[in-house]
Structure formats: C-alpha cells, structure tokens
Amino acid sequence: xxxxxxxxxxxxxxxxxxxxxxxxxxxxxxxxxxxxxxxxxxxxxxxxxxxxxxxxxxxxxxxxxxxxxxxxxxxxxxxxxxxxxxxxxxxxxxxxxxxxxxxxxxxxxxxxxxxxxxxxxxxxxxxxxxxxxxxxxxxxxxxxxxxxxxxxxxxxxxxxxxxxxxxxxxxxxxxxxxxxxxxxxxxxxxxxxxxxxxxxxxxxxxxxxxxxxxxxxxxxxxxxxxxxxxxxxxxxxxxxxxxxxxxxxxxxxxxxxxxxxxxxxxxxxxxxxxxxxxxxxxxxxxxxxxxxxxxxxxxxxxxxxxxxxxxxxxxxxxxxxxxxxxxxxxxxxxxxxxxxxxxxxxxxxxxxxxxxxxxxxxxxxxxxxxxxxxxxxxxxxxxxxxxx
Amino acid sequence: xxxxxxxxxxxxxxxxxxxxxxxxxxxxxxxxxxxxxxxxxxxxxxxxxxxxxxxxxxxxxxxxxxxxxxxxxxxxxxxxxxxxxxxxxxxx
Numbered sequence: 001x002x003x004x005x006x007x008x009x010x011x012x013x014x015x016x017x018x019x020x021x022x023x024x025x026x027x028x029x030x031x032x033x034x035x036x037x038x039x040x041x042x043x044x045x046x047x048x049x050x051x052x053x054x055x056x057x058x059x060x061x062x063x064x065x066x067x068x069x070x071x072x073x074x075x076x077x078x079x080x081x082x083x084x085x086x087x088x089x090x091x092x093x094x095x096x097x098x099x100x101x102x103x104x105x106x107x108x109x110x111x112x113x114x115x116x117x118x119x120x121x122x123x124x125x126x127x128x129x130x131x132x133x134x135x136x137x138x139x140x141x142x143x144x145x146x147x148x149x150x151x152x153x154x155x156x157x158x159x160x161x162x163x164x165x166x167x168x169x170x171x172x173x174x175x176x177x178x179x180x181x182x183x184x185x186x187x188x189x190x191x192x193x194x195x196x197x198x199x200x201x202x203x204x205x206x207x208x209x210x211x212x213x214x215x216x217x218x219x220x221x222x223x224x225x226x227x228x229x230x231x232x233x234x235x236x237x238x239x240x241x242x243x244x245x246x247x248x249x250x251x252x253x254x255x256x257x258x259x260x261x262x263x264x265x266x267x268x269x270x271x272x273x274x275x276x277x278x279x280x281x282x283x284x285x286x287x288x289x290x291x292x293x294x295x296x297x298x299x300x301x302x303x304x305x306x307x308x309x310x311x312x313x314x315x316x317x318x319x320x321x322x323x324x325x326x327x328x329x330x331x332x333x334x335x336x337x338x339x340x341x342x343x344x345x346x347x348x349x350x351x352x353x354x355x356x357x358x359x360x361x362x363x364x365x366x367x368x369x370x371x372x373x374x375x376x377x378x379x380x381x382x383x384x385x386x387x388x
Numbered sequence: 389x390x391x392x393x394x395x396x397x398x399x400x401x402x403x404x405x406x407x408x409x410x411x412x413x414x415x416x417x418x419x420x421x422x423x424x425x426x427x428x429x430x431x432x433x434x435x436x437x438x439x440x441x442x443x444x445x446x447x448x449x450x451x452x453x454x455x456x457x458x459x460x461x462x463x464x465x466x467x468x469x470x471x472x473x474x475x476x477x478x479x480x
Contacts, residue, residue, distance in 0.1 A: 048478040134478045141476055161475040164396045182474050184442040194477035197397070204478070232472065234396070237406065241393075241470060243447045246455050327400050331428060 007033035008062070014106060018060055026222045032060060038219040039063035041128035043116050043144055045096040046070075047194070047204030048134030048158050048211060050082035055212035056132075057100040057107055061219065064100065065128055067112040068092040075388070079201035116140055118263040121147045130215055132156045134208065136193060138185040139266035145170060145178035146263055149253045154218055154225075158211045163200055165207035165233040168226050168245065169214050172254035175228040180248035180255075185270040188354075196350055203235055280349020280376070282356050282369035289371050290380040293343060305336065305344045306374075307355040312347065316374050316385045326351045329358055338364045345370035345377075347388070390418050390463040393470045401429040415446060416459035418469060433471075445472040 010018070010032060021027040021035075040061050042053045045068040056064055070092050072083040087095035093111035100109050112124055116135070125131055125147050133144045133155055141159070148155035154171040157178060170177045210231065217223040232241040252260045281287050288296070296302060304321035306313070313323060324332050326346070336342065342364065346352040349372050356369045370377065378385035392408045402408060408425070412418035419440070423430040433444050440446070446453045447470040453461045463469065 044478055046478060136476060136478045138474070138476045158478065159475045160477045162396045164475065166472075166475065181445060182443050186441070186443040186474050197477075199477055230472070232470070236396075241450075243450045243452070243470065243472070244455075246452065248454075327428065330431075 008036045009033065010036065011106075014060070017104075017106070021059070027220060031220045031222070034220055035060045035216070036062040038130075039065070039128045040130045040132060040215055040219070041065040041067065041125055042132045042134060043067045043140070044134035044136060045080075045082060045092045046076065046134060046136060047079045047160065047199065048208040049096070049132075050080045051205050051208035052132050052134055052212045052215070053096055053100055054082055054103065055209060056215060057104045057109070059212075059216050060104065061107065061216070063108045063110065063128075065110045065112065065124065066093045066096050067114070067116050067124060068096075069113055069115045079199065079204050081205070116143060118143060118266065121263065122151065125153070126151055128153070130154050130156065130218060132211055132215055133158065134211070136195075138270040138272065141178065142185065142269060143263065143266045146253055146260070148172070149177050150262070154227075156211050156214045156218070158207045160199055160203050160207055161194060162197055163203060163235040165203055165210075165231075165235075167207060167210050167214070167231040167233070168229065169218065171225075171227050172247075176245045176247045177251065177254045179253050180251045181230070181245055183248065183250070183252070188270070188272040193350070196347065200235055206235070207233060280353070280372045282349075282353040282371075286356055286360075286367070286369050287371040288343060288368040290377045293370055293377070294381045296343075301340070303337065303340045303342045305342055305355070306346070307344060307351050308346050308374075312388075315388050316378060318345070318374060318377065321345075326355050329355055333359075333362055336364075338366070340366065342367040343370055344368070346373050348373040348375050389465060390467045390469055392418060392422060393468065395471055395473050395475075397473055397475060398429060398432060398471070401432065402426050412463060414459065414463055415448065415453055415461045415469065418463060419446075419459070443474045446470070447472060 018032045021032050022029055038061055040056050042049050045066050072087050072090050072092055072095050074088055082099050083095045091113050093113050097109045097111050121143055131148050131153055135141055149172045152173055154169055157170050158167045214225055218225050228245050230243050230245050249255050252258055304318055306321040306323045307326040309325050344352040344355045352369050356367055359367050375387045378387045389409050389411055392410055394402050410418045410421045412421055435441055448461050
C-alpha cells in the first residue's frame with residue numbers, strides 16, 4: 001500500500017459515530033483514522049458489492065469507489081440490499097451512492113458508471129488502496145486479478161453460486177493470485193452463472209460480509225488475512241472448509257517466468273463476453289426473434305425444445321415444447337428428430353445458445369435459437385406469462 | 389474409503405450427491421471411479437486427452453494435489469478429497 005502522508009483527524013461527530021470501534025484496542029483512534037485515510041474500490045454493486053460497500057461505508061473507509069454499468073431491476077432486490085424498490089430503473093452506482101451517503105455522509109463515494117475493462121481498469125484502480133472483486137463473470141475476474149497484480153494491490157476475492165461461496169485475498173506481493181489457483185477459465189458454458197443457475201439471496205450477504213471483514217483487517221493491518229487460504233462455504237451444509245493456496249511457479253502473471261506483463265483481451269481469453277453484449281443471442285443467422293417464431297408457429301410445424309431445468313417449467317412454459325435440460329442433452333440427442341425444424345429456448349437465451357452449438361456439432365442443420373428466451377416471448381408475445 | 393466432496397455446480401451430474409465414497413489408493417483411481425459412476429461428469433473434469441482440466445482443483449485434506457504428488461497422491465481410508473471448480477457469480 002502507498003505510504004500515507006499523515007493520518008486525518010476525527011471530528012467530534014465522528015468520534016461519537018465510531019465509538020464502538022474506538023473501544024476495541026485493535027482499532028482505537030489510530031485505526032479509525034487509518035480507515036478514514038484509506039480507500040477501497042468495489043467492482044460490481046450487486047449481490048456481493050451490496051454488503052461490501054455498506055459495511056465499508058459504515059466502518060468509515062474514507063473513500064469508496066463503485067464500478068457498475070447496470071440499472072436496478074426488481075429481480076436484483078432478493079439479494080442486492082444496497083438498492084431498493086424506490087431506485088428500480090436508476091443506475092446502480094447512483095442508487096448505491098445515495099444509500100452509502102445516507103448511512104455515512106462523512107465519506108466520499110466515487111462512481112464509475114461504466115464496465116470495468118482493459119481500457120479503463122488501471123486508471124480507475126490506481127488511486128485505491130484495495131480492490132474488492134464482486135463481479136459476475138470470468139473475464140472481469142481475470143481482469144481484476146491482473147490489475148491488482150500489476151498495481152501491487154490486494155484483491156479481496158469472493159464468488160458465489162446457488163449455496164456455495166469462495167473467499168480469498170489474492171495479494172501477489174505476499175502470496176498467490178487468482179491465476180495461481182485457476183490458470184485458465186472453464187470453457188464457455190460449462191459453469192452456469194447465477195442469472196441461469198440462481199443464488200440463495202442471503203448467500204452474498206454472508207460472503208460479502210466476510211469480504212468486507214478481510215478488507216477492513218487489511219486496511220487496519222490487523223489479524224490474519226486470507227492470504228494463501230481459500231474459504232469454501234456451503235449454506236446448505238453450513239460448512240466452512242479452508243484449503244491452503246500456494247504461489248504457482250508457472251503463474252503467467254505473478255510467477256518467476258511470467259509472460260503476461262500488461263492487460264490482455266479478457267473476453268477473448270475466456271471466450272465469453274464480460275458484459276451483456278448480445279446476451280441470449282446465438283449470432284450468425286442462428287437466432288429467431290419471439291415475433292418471428294410466433295408467425296412461424298402459425299404457418300408450419302416446428303419442434304420447440306426447452307432446455308431449462310424441470311422446476312423452471314412451473315414458472316413459465318410454452319405449450320407443446322419438449323423439455324430436455326441442457327445438462328442431459330448430449331445423452332438424449334436420439335430423442336430429437338433432426339429432420340424437423342427445431343427451435344431451442346431457455347430463460348434468456350444463454351443455455352439455448354450452448355444447446356444449439358451442441359446440436360449443430362452433432363449434425364443438426366435445421367435448428368434456431370429463440371433470442372432472449374422465454375422471457376423475450378413473455379415480453380413481446382404473451383404478457384400473461386411471468387418474466388423471471 | 390476416501391470421500392470426495394462434490395461442489396453444488398456439479399451435483400446435478402451426481403444425482404444430487406454431496407459426498408461420494410469411492411474405492412482407490414490414489415487420486416487418479418478415485419477420479420476414474422467417480423466418472424465411471426457418473427459418466428456425464430467426465431467432460432466437465434477431463435479434457436479429450438484424459439487430462440484433468442486446468443480449472444478443476446483437487447485438494448486432499450487442505451493441500452492442492454499440485455503441491456503433493458499430483459494425481460498419484462496416495463489416499464488413506466476416510467481421506468477427504470475436495471473438488472473446487474471455478475465459479476464466477478457475484479453480481480447478477
């Protein structure tokens with residue numbers, strides 16, 4: 001961390017506000033002044049970013065940066081507690097800033113309403129003491145890691161899926177980085193996102209709060225941070241497992257023979273877009289819109305293949321569609337007649353795009369992807385169908 | 389017998405099993421048995437050449453097998469093997 005000139009003082013109001021911190025010998029007046037003089041960049045103001053930013057603000061971290069390019073949607077509110085019903089439709093960074101300044105008007109909140117990319121990441125991150133990774137996709141996770149390595153800053157990492165959470169502090173100066181553990185991302189489509197697979201709403205609360213704890217410890221210089229350790233949490237089993245992480249001598253960014261010395265194209269590296277460009281689109285003439293599908297269905301016979309999980313059919317369904325979940329599709333290809341025109345769909349088009357790739361590589365020629373999935377159908381054709 | 393803990397994203401391939409007890413004296417034997425028992429899991433863990441995919445991390449106790457003897461790492465009775473996959477969720 002950059003050496004600080006002199007620690008800022010606390011006002012009379014701040015002494016009262018932080019009195020419960022001042023009573024802890026490990027924090028005390030000096031610790032609270034350290035927090036006031038420190039800064040943290042929260043990348044993503046979603047499930048993880050919500051508790052992270054709220055607790056850092058409440059703790060009195062003097063300058064908090066928020067990076068997000070999305071707007072608040074009602075489907076966020078089951079877990080993204082920094083936002084509210086009154087801020088639906090607002091920019092997430094503005095909604096979050098409002099809440100943080102209400103919680104603590106003595107801090108500074110800087111907002112970056114833009115995707116975190118190779119072009120802007122170094123510029124945004126360089127003036128912060130610590131990075132907190134609360135992103136939702138592999139390209140941005142590798143980008144955040146590499147930025148932290150190149151700038152010599154700690155990266156408090158967490159990621160979640162359904163009931164599982166992982167937390168670690170990747171700090172290449174003192175231990176391994178994210179790439180030491182995961183040198184390569186999984187092939188596109190192999191690991192479902194929370195938007196596809198779901199997530200227990202309280203899970204990012206638990207995990208994000210641990211992330212905030214680690215950041216505050218590091219900023220204060222107290223305790224044992226999760227450097228060289230990975231915490232694995234499972235909410236269903238209520239299990240906490242710890243494993244040891246070591247620096248990988250073959251690591252391409254922080255190893256002795258590192259060959260990556262500047263930011264790369266992370267979308268290309270991961271083979272997937274880091275941001276929502278063309279979400280739910282198979283591209284290359286493989287898409288069919290909900291409107292076109294509606295017209296086609298009136299004209300001739302089509303087979304509709306629903307690749308969602310069976311429990312999702314209870315939420316919404318298209319009549320006559322055959323349900324073969326994506327995970328079992330490869331083993332059940334013989335159930336589908338390749339001579340018929342086929343339209344594959346899922347919730348928003350992600351899984352169906354992968355199903356389409358699987359079908360095309362298996363020799364299916366007359367196959368299209370319903371762009372935007374059954375949610376697009378509900379939006380454009382059948383308003384009685386719920387969107388989820 | 390060694391016990392392998394299956395992470396949530398892969399449980400749909402193990403009929404929802406959280407832990408699988410397998411026979412085998414080392415990590416390689418246990419993993420072979422796992423994918424024989426649950427064949428749809430195989431492409432998620434191994435590439436076409438039968439090599440463990442680089443984003444799949446296996447830990448014996450609290451140590452990465454890469455810091456032990458790799459797939460040859462011996463396993464005692466009741467050793468816990470943890471499979472740690474990449475997950476990316478956080479925001480949406």
